[in-house]
Each structure stands twice: as C-alpha cells, then as structure tokens.
Amino acid sequence: MSQAEFLRRLGDGFNEVIPHNVDIGMKTESIVAGDVTVRLPYQEHWLADPQHGLIHTGLLTSIADSASGLAVFSAIGGGERIATLDLRLDYLRAALAPHDLYCRAQVIRQTRRIVFVTAHVFQRISSQAGENDVRVAIAQGSFMRTGKRKAGWEKKATQASGASA
Secondary structure, three states: OOHHHHHHHHHHHHHHHOHHHHHHOOEEEEEEOOEEEEEEOOOHHHEEEOOOOEEOHHHHHHHHHHHHHHHHHHHHOOOEEEEEEEEEEEEOOOOEOOOOEEEEEEEEEEOOOEEEEEEEEEEEEEEOOEEEEEEEEEEEEEEEEEEEEOOOHHHHHHHHOOOOO
C-alpha cells in the first residue's frame, strides 16, 4: 500500500472506529505524515450557553486531543499504541455557534518513546470581507509510544473506509 493510500485509510478509519469520534461527528479534512486537519460539524447540543451561542470548551479539548493523536499515528506509521501523556490547552476566545470547529495538529518532535504535537483549534467565520480562520485555542501535547502494535486496527480502519486489503 502506498503512503498516500495508507494516510487516506488512516484518516477515514480513525474517525470511524473510535466511538467518541463517531459520536461527535469528527471528519478528517486533510492528512499528510505528521500534519492533519480535522473538522467537527456544528451541533446545537454542544452549546454550554445557548443564550449567547457559546460552544462548550470540552469539545475544544476533544478535537485537540483526537487531531493530535491522528497526527502522531500519521507520523509513526499507524497501528502502534499511543497514550496522551500531557495535553495543555490555552483558550483564546469563545467558540461560537453555529460555526464548525477545526483543528490542525502538527508533530513538532518525535523520539523513540515520545511524540510532541502542537494543535490550533479554529472556526471558519464568514463576513463581508470573506472567510477568516479565527483561532479559539492552542494546544501542546505529548504522546507516549508503547512500541506495541494494536492488533486489528488497520483491518478495522480498512473495513470502516469501505476498502479491501
């Protein structure tokens, strides 16, 4: 399988085999080794403050963690088990309804055991001047590599994306 095909299957499968990602509707927008962008299509039940249209900050943490994990998988080649060691999130401004959430996560350093990631959570806001990406949070994360392959992950990802091995 080519690198491009592997990354396509990884991006599709990651959001289809992880129950939380399925529940929140996460979609992979772009993926290259160590650099991914994902999207959460807006859902009204995300609102923490319906009167002011403020999206609950837990969604920002979810998208940053998942996008960062996907960036790690794309950099290390897939099914190896990983664990989030640390995830720091700085909130820059409120995420507003009814705009989708996006997150671009990039691997910034990789060692044999630890992978470091930075992630930017943003919303695409349209105005008379055009479309702007408005950053709502910045995350820094570190992920542990266990060195163990997760049996069946690639098979599940392949089945979920509708491709045959």
